[in-house]
Amino acid sequence: MKALVTGGAGFIGSHLAEELAKDNEVIILDNLSTGRMENVKDLVKKGSVTFVKGSMTDFTLLQEIIRDVDYVFHQGAIPSVPRSIEKPSASNDANINGTLNVLMASKEAGVKKVIYASSSSVYGDAPEMPKREDMKPNPLSPYAVTKIAGEYYCKVFQEVYGLKTVSLRYFNVFGQRQDPTSEYAAVIPKFITSILNNKPPTIYGDGEQSRDFTFVKYVVEANILAAESDATGVFNIACGGRITINKLVDMINEILGKNIKPVYIAPRAGDIKHSLADISRAKSFGYEPQSNFKEGLKETIRWFNDGVS
Numbered sequence: 001m002k003a004l005v006t007g008g009a010g011f012i013g014s015h016l017a018e019e020l021a022k023d024n025e026v027i028i029l030d031n032l033s034t035g036r037m038e039n040v041k042d043l044v045k046k047g048s049v050t051f052v053k054g055s056m057t058d059f060t061l062l063q064e065i066i067r068d069v070d071y072v073f074h075q076g077a078i079p080s081v082p083r084s085i086e087k088p089s090a091s092n093d094a095n096i097n098g099t100l101n102v103l104m105a106s107k108e109a110g111v112k113k114v115i116y117a118s119s120s121s122v123y124g125d126a127p128e129m130p131k132r133e134d135m136k137p138n139p140l141s142p143y144a145v146t147k148i149a150g151e152y153y154c155k156v157f158q159e160v161y162g163l164k165t166v167s168l169r170y171f172n173v174f175g176q177r178q179d180p181t182s183e184y185a186a187v188i189p190k191f192i193t194s195i196l197n198n199k200p201p202t203i204y205g206d207g208e209q210s211r212d213f214t215f216v217k218y219v220v221e222a223n224i225l226a227a228e229s230d231a232t233g234v235f236n237i238a239c240g241g242r243i244t245i246n247k248l249v250d251m252i253n254e255i256l257g258k259n260i261k262p263v264y265i266a267p268r269a270g271d272i273k274h275s276l277a278d279i280s281r282a283k284s285f286g287y288e289p290q291s292n293f294k295e296g297l298k299e300t301i302r303w304f305n306d307g308v309s
Contacts, residue, residue, distance in 0.1 A: 004069045007076030009035030011178045016220050021048035031055040039177050056098030062105040071227045072114045074102050081270045084143035095146035103157045113164040115226050120171040122148040130278040133234045141270035166226040171238035171277050175216030176303035192304045195252050195260045205267035207246035210274045212238040215296030218289040229285035238277035239289045255301055
């Protein structure tokens with residue numbers, strides 16, 4: 001097949017592009033605002049992918065590169081809850097207008113299916129656990145609002161225009177190539193690099209908040225399975241278990257043979273307390289994460305450790 005990966009130089013997008021490129025023709029669209037060329041330079045050098053530097057908000061460019069594409073894996077977005085709180089307009093433009101452009105161009109080009117990267121943030125802080133796809137969304141940040149809006153657009157484009165769509169609600173994805181240097185960086189790369197450098201990791205709140213962390217390898221598998229199947233609609237993508245932030249620090253210390261204590265500061269606006277997914281719906285198209293969290297964490301730490309040493 002011929003696939004377009006928006007945001008393909010980013011953390012998740014680059015892993016997805018790498019796997020797709022083993023058997024398919026792949027185009028990456030990325031403006032490199034959060035993605036990094038080093039994530040895909042080997043793929044480009046080998047001729048495994050075609051890289052296009054540009055934005056999803058450029059509709060004319062999208063129309064050009066989406067011609068003859070079979071599947072669109074729409075990973076492109078301005079990520080991060082804190083960033084969206086600081087700059088809601090930028091998140092709205094990239095995540096909502098960009099998604100609408102991708103869907104319009106896909107419809108025009110006769111794309112077989114669009115696989116959209118949504119987020120567990122759409123659930124907000126509802127106390128009911130685990131989170132199920134039929135629960136009422138309760139977004140608590142501009143980022144979460146943009147993600148649920150994208151889901152609604154996907155639903156409408158399927159119902160009104162016949163464009164098949166799948167929305168995958170990612171839960172706290174982690175793995176190799178995740179950027180620890182941004183002030184908006186996700187918790188696992190930040191903690192790993194802090195402890196590797198013998199610095200105390202910073203925890204917002206009391207550390208008893210919990211997350212359903214998902215190794216990036218399983219997110220890649222979910223995207224490809226969703227594309228190849230007849231599945232449409234909304235699906236949670238996670239591992240169906242949760243770990244507290246305090247326990248995460250303990251596990252990283254244990255794996256690295258260290259004992260670096262965290263520092264605690266005030267909770268951040270928009271952060272949720274607990275997150276746990278019901279993944280039974282995704283199992284209907286073959287999604288079945290196999291390894292446990294600790295194995296994925298070890299693999300991630302090895303990658304960061306190689307970069308530090």
